[in-house]
Amino acid sequence: MSEAAETDWLTIVRSAGAAVGLDVDQAEPIQVSENAIYWLPGCVVARVSRPGQLSTARREVNVARWLEASGVPAVQVVPDVDQPVDIDGRAVTFWRELPPHHRGTPTQVAAVLKQLHRLPLPTDFDLGEVAPFVRLEERIEAALASSDKNRRWLRAHLAELQQRWEKLPEGLPWCVIHGDAWVGNVAAMDDGLVVLLDLERTSIGPPEWDLVHTAIKHSSFDWITAEQYVEFCDVYGHDVTEWAGFELLRDIREFRMTTMAMQAASTRPALREQAQHRLACIRGEHGSRPWVGWEALE
The missing domain is CATH 3.30.200.20 (Phosphorylase Kinase; domain 1)
Incomplete structure (x- = not known):
């Protein structure tokens, strides 16, 4: 237990x-x-x-x-x-x-991120810098339902991503970022108010780290339409997919999503197929993006 x-x-x-x-x-x-x-x-x-x-x-x-x-x-x-x-x-x-609410839309996410990213840095406490690889080693070790071979590949891929992060191309000025800005962490009230949830990863970092969440929902998984993504970019005022560092942040996000599923599958057998599918995708075994078959973890 x-x-x-x-x-x-x-x-x-x-x-x-x-x-x-x-x-x-x-x-x-x-x-x-x-x-x-x-x-x-x-x-x-x-x-x-x-x-x-x-x-x-x-x-x-x-x-x-x-x-x-x-x-x-x-x-x-x-x-x-x-x-x-x-x-x-x-x-x-x-x-x-919170009062009754539902998940925000991509455009609502864009609007609240635009407001957040414009804030001056706080002066009375230390936010710290973004930690893109936090808990990933622990997730790999906890993926007990996966083979030793798979875990070795995950460790090697993590090391590769860490090396690439050290050469992150210059982009938008670093600022206050949410750190985990997907639609599930933006709540929309019936009266139209939109609020940010789950502030655990809020830090100082590249604003692209927040933007890539929505970008891959279109480019990697086809969870939102091209029209929805264009609207997201229009509201925020920037398209992260046109930045030289996009592929790196995309790869890190996909890796985080994969290791999360693999860790969860160790105690929830129903998720093992999804975890293996995600791993196969990021290993290049299912062709080019967008990949089909990525499902939200319930």
């Missing part, structure tokens, strides 16, 4: 909520995996991190408060709460519950 499955998430949430004076008696799980999200009375959502993520959670809280003060629509922390709360090595943070 995995560490996550053995974790008493409810006890952690109740301990953290009690420490900061929040009502936790009726806490209910929303999502539980390697971390956990719980609903609390009073339109509060509690998030429990993986072990050892206290500094990351503290930075995410700082980012949320800074974005709120800067006027960029993003998920907001519960005010007047000293957080994150450390419970046995897991960071617990508390957020305002």
